[in-house]
Every structure is written in structure tokens, then in C-alpha cells.
Amino acid sequence: MIDIGFLEVAIAICLMILAIILARWQRTGTEKELAIGTVRSFVQLVAVGYALEFIFGMENFFAIIGTMVVMMMVGAYTAGKRAVNIKNGSVISFIAIFTGSLVTLGLMLGLGIIKAKAQYMIPLGGMIIGNSMNCSALVMERLYSDISGNKLAIETSLSLGKSWQDASRTYFQRAIKAGMMHMLNFFKTVGLVALPGAMTGMILAGASPLKAVLIQIIVGYMLTAAVTVAGIVAAQLAIRQMFTTHHQLKL
Amino acid sequence: MDGAHVTTPDAILDIKGLNRSVLVKPGAKRIIIDDFNFSFSEGQIYTIVGPSGSGKSSLLRLLNRLDERDDGEIIFQGESIDSIPVQALREKIALVFQMPYVFPGTVESNLLYSRSKKHENERNELIDLLNRVGLDEMYLPRNPENLSLGQQQRVALARSLSMEPEILLLDEPTSALDPGASRTIEELLTNLNQTMNLTLIIVTHNFRQALRLGGISLVLIDGRIIEAGPTKELFENPANEQTRKFIAGELR
Numbered sequence: 001m002i003d004i005g006f007l008e009v010a011i012a013i014c015l016m017i018l019a020i021i022l023a024r025w026q027r028t029g030t031e032k033e034l035a036i037g038t039v040r041s042f043v044q045l046v047a048v049g050y051a052l053e054f055i056f057g058m059e060n061f062f063a064i065i066g067t068m069v070v071m072m073m074v075g076a077y078t079a080g081k082r083a084v085n086i087k088n089g090s091v092i093s094f095i096a097i098f099t100g101s102l103v104t105l106g107l108m109l110g111l112g113i114i115k116a117k118a119q120y121m122i123p124l125g126g127m128i129i130g131n132s133m134n135c136s137a138l139v140m141e142r143l144y145s146d147i148s149g150n151k152l153a154i155e156t157s158l159s160l161g162k163s164w165q166d167a168s169r170t171y172f173q174r175a176i177k178a179g180m181m182h183m184l185n186f187f188k189t190v191g192l193v194a195l196p197g198a199m200t201g202m203i204l205a206g207a208s209p210l211k212a213v214l215i216q217i218i219v220g221y222m223l224t225a226a227v228t229v230a231g232i233v234a235a236q237l238a239i240r241q242m243f244t245t246h247h248q249l250k251l
Numbered sequence: 252m253d254g255a256h257v258t259t260p261d262a263i264l265d266i267k268g269l270n271r272s273v274l275v276k277p278g279a280k281r282i283i284i285d286d287f288n289f290s291f292s293e294g295q296i297y298t299i300v301g302p303s304g305s306g307k308s309s310l311l312r313l314l315n316r317l318d319e320r321d322d323g324e325i326i327f328q329g330e331s332i333d334s335i336p337v338q339a340l341r342e343k344i345a346l347v348f349q350m351p352y353v354f355p356g357t358v359e360s361n362l363l364y365s366r367s368k369k370h371e372n373e374r375n376e377l378i379d380l381l382n383r384v385g386l387d388e389m390y391l392p393r394n395p396e397n398l399s400l401g402q403q404q405r406v407a408l409a410r411s412l413s414m415e416p417e418i419l420l421l422d423e424p425t426s427a428l429d430p431g432a433s434r435t436i437e438e439l440l441t442n443l444n445q446t447m448n449l450t451l452i453i454v455t456h457n458f459r460q461a462l463r464l465g466g467i468s469l470v471l472i473d474g475r476i477i478e479a480g481p482t483k484e485l486f487e488n489p490a491n492e493q494t495r496k497f498i499a500g501e502l503r
């Protein structure tokens with residue numbers, strides 16, 4: 001494997017300069033965004049790289065947990081902002097992301113598949129948190145739009161003596177499905193159309209393809225489990241804000 | 252108790268000091284139902300008339316607890332509705348909406364939708380329900396989404412009747428229908444009242460419809476009863492100026 005340093009990155013930037021020149025020549029109107037994006041991603045990723053080097057260097061369990069909690073808070077805030085119509089959306093997302101991460105990482109640690117080291121916890125945690133964040137935002141948005149858009153159907157159900165759980169079951173299921181669609185589609189095309197990121201990265205770093213595939217499978221199952229837990233938690237908490245215990249729709 | 256309020260001995264639904272308001276924006280309340288007192292007798296037809304926004308629909312939603320009242324008492328067959336499980340209450344005090352909603356499937360699955368218990372001779376019971384709303388067994392396998400609105404409203408009516416309610420609340424049941432279908436529903440309702448001794452409380456913004464339905468009318472304006480009495484007398488000889496204006500079409 002070639003030893004990668006800042007020199008190699010500087011050469012790679014030439015590709016971006018080429019892309020910007022091309023965009024300008026063809027007047028695509030994207031050259032400004034490309035330039036800003038190049039600088040921005042460079043700064044952000046290098047900063048994260050140094051931060052992770054620092055945390056990895058400490059090899060302190062509480063530093064790992066602290067980092068993950070910060071990541072969860074940022075993720076929860078982002079998801080909450082996307083689901084504007086859900087009260088306390090950020091709090092709900094935090095609980096959802098936290099539960100999803102705790103269950104899956106806890107199980108992996110308990111079964112001895114991974115160790116409580118920054119090398120495993122931070123990248124896996126990052127993937128879990130990112131995917132759970134997307135899922136809980138999608139679930140909450142879909143739940144609100146479906147339930148507020150089907151008031152007549154729901155209240156007809158309630159008026160026929162159904163519980164709020166029965167009256168809203170279809171919309172609950174649809175929301176969970178919407179949140180997990182990305183994961184379910186991933187299963188269909190993985191390896192055929194797209195080579196997943198973790199696997200590609202390992203192969204580039206010199207690991208054997210079979211080993212990279214095995215790790216990717218574990219990562220895929222773990223992400224799906226985490227997203228399932230997060231989606232269900234987010235849906236259960238969000239839907240409880242839309243009904244009263246007396247089977248009344250509050251929207 | 253309120254001195255003006257008299258409980259009739261055959262009252263099926265007794266309402267005292269009912270209030271409901273909603274928060275329009277933080278700190279700003281709008282009163283929807285304002286100190287509503289009335290005693291509904293068993294087996295009677297009631298129409299609640301009044302201009303739009305007067306609180307008619309909101310009143311019905313309080314009676315089957317789709318919405319929660321702020322205060323006041325609602326006594327159903329001598330018992331506060333708070334002591335009856337909500338789901339059981341809604342089977343006893345059934346609500347039919349202005350716009351019929353039919354569940355995807357068949358007319359049969361719609362009629363079975365509300366029932367938790369399975370009956371023997373199910374099919375005969377379903378046919379009987381359809382007959383009561385002027386439809387026949389040919390409709391059982393049909394997709395209700397393909398029926399006309401008037402027929403859908405009849406399916407919705409039969410679906411509510413399947414719960415064997417004591418009181419049927421109807422929220423503008425014909426305002427989404429054409430005049431012909433409206434008349435059919437009106438006739439079905441008076442028929443149900445007579446044959447099953449079913450108590451009907453019907454909200455309408457159309458006082459001519461109230462006249463056709465007969466019974467007793469309550470005129471509701473700004474969440475308050477301003478006049479109540481036998482429908483014919485009330486509209487022929489309104490005691491209240493606002494009732495007169497409403498009949499003359501000056502209040503909308």
C-alpha cells in the first residue's frame with residue numbers, strides 16, 4: 001500500500017481544481033460551491049482526524065463515551081430540527097439514537113465481537129449514530145404527515161370504539177418502513193451495485209477482500225439492528241404525543 | 252344544581268354546565284361551548300341548528316369524548332361518562348361524520364370493523380343492517396370506495412348501527428350529499444328512530460332539514476343554547492331575535 005501523507009492529498013486536490021476549471025468553462029454555475037466544498041471538507045475532515053488521533057492516543061474509556069455522547073447530541077439536534085412538527089423532536093431522537101447504540105454496541109461488546117477500544121467504538125458508533133439519526137428523523141416526519149393527513153380515517157376508527165393504537169397502526173407501520181427503506185434497499189444491492197464504504201476502505205488499506213466482506217456483514221447487521229431499534233423508539237415516543245390516554249387525537 | 256335546569260325522568264343524556272375552549276395562540280383562548288345545559292330524552296329526535304362556527308360539531312365531539320371538555324357534567328343513563336371506559340362509551344354513543352370514511356376492503360369488512368365479538372348467523376345480521384339503511388345483500392362483497400357518497404354514508408350509518416348504540420350523533424350527515432341522497436338519509440333516520448326507538452342528535456346548518464326531521468330543535472349560537480323547543484313551533488314562531496335572523500338567512 002502506498003503511504004498516504006499530505007503530499008498525496010495535495011496532488012488529489014489537483015483533481016478538484018480540474019473539476020472547478022471544467023465547471024467554469026462549461027458555465028455550470030457550480031464552481032463556487034465546488035471550491036467552498038473542497039476547502040470545507042478538507043478542514044472538517046483534517047480537524048476530525050486530529051481529534052480522533054488525540055482520543056485514540058488517550059485510550060480512555062470515558063473519553064470514548066464522552067465523544068459518542070457529543071456525536072449523539074449533534075445527531076439528535078439535527079434530526080429534531082428536520083422533524084419540525086414534532087414537539088421535543090431532539091429529545092425523542094436522542095433517546096432513540098441512544099437506545100439503538102446501547103443495544104447494538106452493548107451486545108457486540110458483551111459477545112466479544114468488538115473491544116471497548118476507540119478503534120472500534122468511534123467508527124462503529126459514528127455509523128450507528130448517523131444512520132439512527134436519519135431513521136428517526138424520517139420516522140417522525142412521516143408519522144406526523146400521515147397522521148395529520150388522515151384525521152378523518154383515524155377519528156372514524158376511534159368513533160367505532162377502536163383504541164388509538166389500532167386506529168393508528170397503519171401509519172405507525174408506514175413510518176417505520178419509511179425510516180428503514182434505506183437499509184432494506186441496501187440489502188438488495190449490496191455487493192452487486194455498490195461496494196459499501198467500510199469494505200472499500202479496508203480493501204484500500206490492504207486487508208484481504210474476504211476479511212473485509214466479513215467485517216462488512218457484521219457492520220451491516222449491526223447498523224440494521226440499531227436503526228430498527230431507533231426507528232421503533234422514535235415512532236413510539238412521537239405517536240404518544242399525538243394521542244391522549246383517552247383515545248383522543250390531539251393534532 | 253343550576254335552577255333553570257330540570258332533569259326529565261326519562262333523560263338518557265343529561266348535560267350540566269358544559270364548557271369547552273381552545274387555545275388559539277399562547278395566552279389567547281376561544282370559547283367553543285359556553286355553559287351548555289340540556290336534558291336529552293330517550294327515543295327522541297333532536298336537531299342542533301345554528302350558523303357555522305357556532306359550536307355544533309364541537310358539542311357532538313364532547314359527547315362521545317373525541318374531544319375533552321374543560322368542565323361540566325355529562326350523565327349518560329344516570330352515570331357520568333367519565334366512569335365509562337372511552338371505547339365502550341363510543342359504542343353506546345355513536346358518531347357519524349359529515350364526510351363518510353369507508354375503510355379499504357368490502358362493505359362486509361366495513362360492517363364487521365367495529366365488532367370485537369363474533370356473532371352466530373353473522374351474515375343474516377349484516378344483511379339486516381344493510382336493510383335498515385335501504386341497501387341489500389348484493390352490496391356485501393362490493394368495494395365501498397366505488398359507491399356513491401350517499402351510499403357510502405349509508406354504509407357508515409350501518410357500520411355505526413352494528414355497535415347497537417343507544418344514541419346516534421350525526422354531524423351534518425347530508426351536507427356532502429346531493430338533495431336526493433339527503434332526503435333518503437333523512438327518511439332513513441326518522442325510520443330508525445321510530446322502529447328502534449333510537450335517540451338521534453343531528454347537527455345541521457339547514458333549518459328546513461330540521462323541519463323535515465321534526466322532533467325538538469336547539470338553536471346554538473356562539474356555543475350557547477339561545478332557544479329550544481318543538482321544531483315546528485320554534486321555526487314558525489321564534490321567541491328569540493337571533494333565531495329569527497338565523498331563519499331569515501341573515502346569520503351564516
